[in-house]
Amino acid sequence: MKIKFIGGAGRVTGSKTLIESNGIRILIDCGLFQGIKPLRELNWEPLPILPSTIDFVLLTHGHLDHCGWLPRLVNQGFSGKVYCTSPTAAISKLILLDSAKIQEEEAEKANEEKYSKHDLAEPLYDVSQAEKVFPHFRIIKENEEINLDTEISAVFKNAGHIIGACSIELKLENKILVFSGDIGRDNDVLMYPPTKPKKADYVFLESTYGNRIHPTEDTKLFLEMFINNTYHNHGTVLIPSFAVERVQTLMFLLWQLKKEQKLPDIPLIIDTPMGINVLDVFQKNTSWHKLNAYECEEMCKIFTFISDYKETIDTIYNPKPKVVIAASGMITGGRILSYMEEYIGKPETSVIIVGYQAEGTRGRKLLEGANEIKIYGKYYSVNAKILEIEGLSAHGDQNDLINWLSDLETKPQKVFLVHGENQPADELRIKIKEKLGIECSIPLMGQEIEI
Structure with missing residues (x-):
């Protein structure tokens, strides 16, 4: 063999x-x-x-x-x-x-x-x-x-x-x-x-x-702290996320924080068409995970879901603080790049890295302290806060x-x-x-x- x-x-x-x-x-x-x-x-x-x-x-x-x-x-x-x-x-x-x-x-x-x-x-x-x-x-x-x-x-x-x-x-x-x-x-x-x-x-x-060894950190506490700090600085939170499982995990944690009244009145936006479609897979396959159909439905109610790219553009140019979860998780493609073009240069922005970043990806470069990143052939200065939550892997x-x-x-x-x-x-x-x-x-x- x-x-x-x-x-x-x-x-x-x-x-x-x-x-x-x-x-x-x-x-x-x-x-x-x-x-x-x-x-x-x-x-x-x-x-x-x-x-x-x-x-x-x-x-x-x-x-x-x-x-x-x-x-x-x-x-x-x-x-x-x-x-x-x-x-x-x-x-x-x-x-x-x-x-x-x-x-x-x-x-x-x-x-x-x-x-x-x-x-x-x-x-x-x-x-x-x-x-x-x-x-x-x-x-x-x-x-x-x-x-x-x-x-x-x-x-x-x-x-x-x-x-x-x-x-x-x-x-x-x-x-x-x-x-x-x-x-x-x-x-x-x-x-x-x-x-x-x-x-x-x-x-x-x-x-x-x-x-x-994954840290035993309280991931909910870190999310709460990062979002509240960014909101008080009138900034936007960008969370590059894998559309499968990671988006749903983040949604669950944010839903818990909302129920516990630990988040400000800030829009929670899911801008990944694939991530939205994955929610349907979750709802049809409840034997594979810990959430039942009712919990899936309740969780979704607190989020704004964006599919049309015109809505993405409108969201990008809306100056109000917001939390945006968008693919891809390593910032190698997807709609997160459009948000990065607008927000990565703003010091009031927070980018929260929540997953593994392979060698050579933009996510890895940001974690390693890059002063600039290249998106669609252009270079952008990195002035945003680059934060990491390791406990979500x-x-x-x-x-x-x-x-x-x-x-x-x-x-x-x-x-x-x-x-x-x-x-x-x-x-x-x-x-x-x-x-x-x-x-x-x-x-x-x-x-x-x-x-």
């Missing part, structure tokens, strides 16, 4: 792991590379094998760095099945359409304003190509075994990261391979704790926060990741640490060895192993 790490090795983006066994090829996730330009350029490169030779894609969840390359895969000849849970299929469709639309718009803007280095800027894929992925989805139920081939089966188990997210247990050649996907937190605000694996010969474990920390491994009945032959930058992965490797006595390996991009 051969395992090839095509993406998500040594970095937190572009997840793709290829398994070859007895003539069957299975791809675990098919993610887009994000962050620094050398990584983004990888999205234009062909896979090391022909997509037409891949039989199945098993999708752990619907984030862009796990599903965002599917349109390219299909466009280049993949004709197999994409297995995932029902919420993951719904989320992936929203994510892919949004990604395609953003890429179309950015290519059009680059051509109009002539800031592209290419004669003609083109999107990585367009909306019609994204839509061609949808017929390939096959819905599976959590904990239900599916047969991919006569001697290959898979089980999807709750990973707690976002709605529908699962780890995948793959049985083949008398071995059990467990792919963690992205592991959620044991004490998440909205999501249930991840299901721990019981048996595994080999584990492929994410290591995003392999070197970090949807990724498990070092303790959560080690705890996820702790119920294995026998030690796996090896744990491969993926989906993490080198330092976090290496620190997690050392901790797993110390606490569980399990050997870990950190694969390189493009590396192939045999087991």
